Amino acid sequence: MVFDLITIFPEYFESPLKVGLLGKAIQKGLLKVRLHNLRDFATDKHRTVDDKPFGGGEGMLLKPEPLYRAIEALKKESPEPWVVYLSPQGRLFNQEVARELLAKKHLILICGRYEGIDERIRQYFVDDEISIGDYVLFGGEAAALVLIETVARLVPGVVGCEDSVKRDSFAEGLLKHPQYTRPRDFMGYTVPEVLLSGDHARIERFRREESLRITFEKRPDLLAKASLTDEDRAFLEKLKREKAR
Numbered sequence: 001m002v003f004d005l006i007t008i009f010p011e012y013f014e015s016p017l018k019v020g021l022l023g024k025a026i027q028k029g030l031l032k033v034r035l036h037n038l039r040d041f042a043t044d045k046h047r048t049v050d051d052k053p054f055g056g057g058e059g060m061l062l063k064p065e066p067l068y069r070a071i072e073a074l075k076k077e078s079p080e081p082w083v084v085y086l087s088p089q090g091r092l093f094n095q096e097v098a099r100e101l102l103a104k105k106h107l108i109l110i111c112g113r114y115e116g117i118d119e120r121i122r123q124y125f126v127d128d129e130i131s132i133g134d135y136v137l138f139g140g141e142a143a144a145l146v147l148i149e150t151v152a153r154l155v156p157g158v159v160g161c162e163d164s165v166k167r168d169s170f171a172e173g174l175l176k177h178p179q180y181t182r183p184r185d186f187m188g189y190t191v192p193e194v195l196l197s198g199d200h201a202r203i204e205r206f207r208r209e210e211s212l213r214i215t216f217e218k219r220p221d222l223l224a225k226a227s228l229t230d231e232d233r234a235f236l237e238k239l240k241r242e243k244a245r
């Protein structure tokens with residue numbers, strides 16, 4: 001997996017790419033993240049990358065030429081790169097989109113600043129416009145980092161045990177069940193005894209029911225998309241009856 005980042009603030013990414021499992025994965029060569037300063041693709045003396053919008057209006061836009069030069073230079077380096085533009089106008093990013101992007105193997109991420117980029121770059125050179133959520137950031141860098149972390153976690157070997165990635169929240173379409181560790185009694189708050197029972201079948205069922213319960217309470221919208229067994233559906237019916245009471 002290769003991520004090429006086009007940004008006017010490469011320094012933004014310094015420490016996030018060094019720490020934790022992402023830092024280790026890059027060190028191990030499980031994935032590559034390459035930073036490209038958009039200013040290096042400007043040709044004038046002042047390395048200009050932005051300009052005023054035609055038709056007037058507040059703020060500045062990223063000019064098309066430096067972006068075009070950056071994208072074309074990076075496209076030459078690999079067979080089929082996938083050009084992603086992070087913007088509030090993009091399709092909503094989620095775990096499913098992350099799995100799609102993992103299959104692309106080489107992503108070129110454009111981090112917008114100011115009011116965004118010239119429409120002709122978006123229209124003719126971007127393959128995929130993605131938003132990480134309905135809010136406005138100073139720039140696309142934070143969104144790019146969210147995308148990189150989510151996709152990187154899916155690269156084999158990045159997260160220790162593969163199964164844990166499979167059992168993540170959203171992986172099966174449900175929210176993750178609550179988790180506990182020592183001590184058994186913390187300020188009088190104890191751990192559900194089933195988790196101390198050693199009865200793995202019972203523990204698995206308890207955890208599945210807890211996932212169903214918190215998804216039903218906090219994100220019922222996810223239930224429509226989740227893959228549910230008959231046992232799951234029966235449990236959800238019980239929750240609905242309890243709620244109706």
Ligand SMILES: CN(C)c1ccccc1CNc1ccc(C(N)=O)cn1
Binds near residue numbers: 112113135136
């Ligand atoms: C300056 N803005 C508003 C802007 C406008 C257009 C493109 C990029 C930017 C950079 N900001 C971003 C980027 C992404 C997201 C998101 N939700 O993924 C939120 N904000």
